[in-house]
Amino acid sequence: MNGDDWVGVDAAGKPWVCASGLRQSPINVPPTHALEHRGSTIPLKHQTTWSYPAIVSNGSNVEVINNGHAIQVEWLSPYAADVEIAVPAQYGNKTTITAVLGMGDNDPVSTVRATPLQFHFHSNSEHLVVGKYYPLEMHIVHKITDLPACAAAGGCFSVTGVLFELADGGDNPLLKAIWAAMPMREGAINYLPAGAEIHLEDLLPPANARDYVTYEGSLTTPPCTEGLLWHVMLKAQKISHAQWNKYKKAVALKDCEAAAVANETVPSAASPSPSATVHHRHHHRRLLEEEAPVNPNDYTCKVVAYGANYRSSQKLYGRAVKIGRAP
Numbered sequence: 001m002n003g004d005d006w007v008g009v010d011a012a013g014k015p016w017v018c019a020s021g022l023r024q025s026p027i028n029v030p031p032t033h034a035l036e037h038r039g040s041t042i043p044l045k046h047q048t049t050w051s052y053p054a055i056v057s058n059g060s061n062v063e064v065i066n067n068g069h070a071i072q073v074e075w076l077s078p079y080a081a082d083v084e085i086a087v088p089a090q091y092g093n094k095t096t097i098t099a100v101l102g103m104g105d106n107d108p109v110s111t112v113r114a115t116p117l118q119f120h121f122h123s124n125s126e127h128l129v130v131g132k133y134y135p136l137e138m139h140i141v142h143k144i145t146d147l148p149a150c151a152a153a154g155g156c157f158s159v160t161g162v163l164f165e166l167a168d169g170g171d172n173p174l175l176k177a178i179w180a181a182m183p184m185r186e187g188a189i190n191y192l193p194a195g196a197e198i199h200l201e202d203l204l205p206p207a208n209a210r211d212y213v214t215y216e217g218s219l220t221t222p223p224c225t226e227g228l229l230w231h232v233m234l235k236a237q238k239i240s241h242a243q244w245n246k247y248k249k250a251v252a253l254k255d256c257e258a259a260a261v262a263n264e265t266v267p268s269a270a271s272p273s274p275s276a277t278v279h280h281r282h283h284h285r286r287l288l289e290e291e292a293p294v295n296p297n298d299y300t301c302k303v304v305a306y307g308a309n310y311r312s313s314q315k316l317y318g319r320a321v322k323i324g325r326a327p
């Protein structure tokens, strides 16, 4: 689950960079006081801003997918969220989406729009904060096409990570609809029922507490492509014990030994599917086509990510980690 042994090639025949890359994700986030002491604070005008309208289901436009590696939510209609990432005012053909990490405090700024494509969860968290794991981490995957370099590459990606901590109280109401629709069977898809709403904005810390760290990293599944701008929210959200347990049962910690009798498939430890990339789109279309007429909520043990659905922390190799302090 570390990636040292993730070797392969992508669809275009390019080798994965999981084992060889020097800008891999996730990371162990350093203490914020150390970052601030180092002068790594991003000025307000260079900070990323997030604004997400509610995603409203009509019964057939929002999918909750168990792709075997994660529970992922996708929508089939355009989603007009307003996420703005700072880039230099005078950007050129080679300006990357990670340019904000190298901008000086007084550099004039422009912004580009990041469009959310999907979000999914990992358990345990992939990012650590000062050596500490959280039970759950949500990743909102955004695509950027505004920059010439991104348009040429078919889009650049920026992921926003939100950590969840266990609460003794009841379920997190913002996750309820997704959790209720969560397919327990690997490869299965459920539609969010008509009228159900997802309030992504509220799943982030409130705007006045939206401290985050940002750095250049990678996809956390093969091909582990680098050049992504990562944001990790520092204030954790809440999840109940029951919600955590259900998530683990669906993808992370499967009781495969007990189910082995009823299952012919041998679980392969720590060998994520090459198709478990950021989109999962082809994977999921294929699954739809091959879908046997069985109950998506049946619990099975045909496992892709047996034992874990998170990648271990990767070395920083001197990368800049910057902190954005909420106003």
Ligand SMILES: [Zn+2]
Pocket: 120, 121, 122, 139, 220
């Ligand atoms: Zn992820």
